[in-house]
Amino acid sequence: MAPTPARTPASQSPAPASDFPMLARKIDGERLVYLDSGATSQRPRAVLDAVSDFETRHNAAVSRSSHLLAGEATIAFEEAREKVARFVGARPEEIVWTSGSTMALNLLAYSFGNIAAGRGMGEASARFLIGPEDSIVVTRAEHHANLVPWQELCLRTGAELRWLDLREDGTIDTATFDRIDATTKVVAFAHVSNVTGAIAPAAQIVAAARERGAGDNGAVVVLDACQSVPHMPVDVEALGVDFAAFSAHKMLGPTGVGALYGRRELLAALPPFLFGGSMIETVTMEGTSYAAPPRRFEAGTQAVAQAIGFGAAAGYLSAIGMEQIAKHEKRLGELMLEGIRRIPGIRILGPERVEERTGVLAFEVEGVHPHDVGQILDASGIAVRTGHHCAQPIHDFFGVVASTRASLGPYNTEDDVRAFLEALATVRPFFGLEEQ
Numbered sequence: 001m002a003p004t005p006a007r008t009p010a011s012q013s014p015a016p017a018s019d020f021p022m023l024a025r026k027i028d029g030e031r032l033v034y035l036d037s038g039a040t041s042q043r044p045r046a047v048l049d050a051v052s053d054f055e056t057r058h059n060a061a062v063s064r065s066s067h068l069l070a071g072e073a074t075i076a077f078e079e080a081r082e083k084v085a086r087f088v089g090a091r092p093e094e095i096v097w098t099s100g101s102t103m104a105l106n107l108l109a110y111s112f113g114n115i116a117a118g119r120g121m122g123e124a125s126a127r128f129l130i131g132p133e134d135s136i137v138v139t140r141a142e143h144h145a146n147l148v149p150w151q152e153l154c155l156r157t158g159a160e161l162r163w164l165d166l167r168e169d170g171t172i173d174t175a176t177f178d179r180i181d182a183t184t185k186v187v188a189f190a191h192v193s194n195v196t197g198a199i200a201p202a203a204q205i206v207a208a209a210r211e212r213g214a215g216d217n218g219a220v221v222v223l224d225a226c227q228s229v230p231h232m233p234v235d236v237e238a239l240g241v242d243f244a245a246f247s248a249h250k251m252l253g254p255t256g257v258g259a260l261y262g263r264r265e266l267l268a269a270l271p272p273f274l275f276g277g278s279m280i281e282t283v284t285m286e287g288t289s290y291a292a293p294p295r296r297f298e299a300g301t302q303a304v305a306q307a308i309g310f311g312a313a314a315g316y317l318s319a320i321g322m323e324q325i326a327k328h329e330k331r332l333g334e335l336m337l338e339g340i341r342r343i344p345g346i347r348i349l350g351p352e353r354v355e356e357r358t359g360v361l362a363f364e365v366e367g368v369h370p371h372d373v374g375q376i377l378d379a380s381g382i383a384v385r386t387g388h389h390c391a392q393p394i395h396d397f398f399g400v401v402a403s404t405r406a407s408l409g410p411y412n413t414e415d416d417v418r419a420f421l422e423a424l425a426t427v428r429p430f431f432g433l434e435e436q
């Protein structure tokens, strides 16, 4: 089911709320204002129907049996891969299904580690070989999913973990690019911070990784695209990254599925991480040879219905157009920023220039714990996230343990932003901190 044609007057959005059954829910009698899409998005009927149609009419094991249902399931599964690949400018064989971004990033870190254990896949694997003389560079703004796996890889291999630092407003400080040098094998960074909404200078980081990093081709570049792919046009080839991770559930798709993009020649050189059925070419009692990518990285039964829902989500977003979605969310983000600036006692964590950010906005309400802020907003039907959002180092950097985060999706409207701002303005007065 295609989305209804885009309308963008004040109370409208390019993805109409009527396409999203959840958005009809009332929260204690209040209209649900969902501003937690950075954590997980709501799903349109097109996605729910695709999953339900597969489960009720086509469910079978993919790529395994010769009966009709198995054929239908395999076709639907591979068509979903094609849709997701097209959505990010990749080829289908460059998209590996994972359970989400966390799994995609762990897959990479473990696979690199497996080369260290002497299991390379030909000469090109040397680029992934990490040892005590090497470094891995991340940024201080990472979600734990793009930090802890690299910390662990460093512990296993003796490599040094370094990070690009941040300017006062949480944007990446390009003056710290000198932390990338001839020892650097991997540069891994988030395209968009899940705390500040800041858009990383991707082209500059890729260029620095190529020019300054190890060997003739420079460092391998890993993009955590979890917070960018759902909100703006992303073309992995044009960005020039080697790998990218993103999750279906943040882009209107189901939970339990995500993707690792890998440039074809690099995936071909990468050893597997999980072993078992479906990822092999031949197995004897003496040894095993592995299938070509992407199947080499898809051991065991996959989340088939969810992958099909992921394909439907990519189709739904494509039908609207990511340019249109980015434009809409930017406009709402600007309204949110302007409105927040007018409320006394609120500190925005992140850049204030709308050009440098997406619709993810974390803030501190002075004198009020984020959980209390969240509860007060919830009483008006407004769902936001509170806590450290799995990004403790950047919270430390801002000198806070936690924050409140409002994050936009393509279904949000100006009315949503207004309702949020009105409720937020009552928080400090509620605690006697401000005259209303």
Ligand SMILES: Cc1ncc(COP(=O)(O)O)c(C=O)c1O
Pocket: 038, 039, 099, 100, 101, 102, 103, 143, 145, 146, 190, 192, 193, 194, 224, 226, 227, 247, 258, 390
């Ligand atoms: C920037 C970023 N990276 C990685 C992740 C992890 O995604 P998932 O939980 O879907 O694996 C998230 C989720 O919040 C995120 O925002």
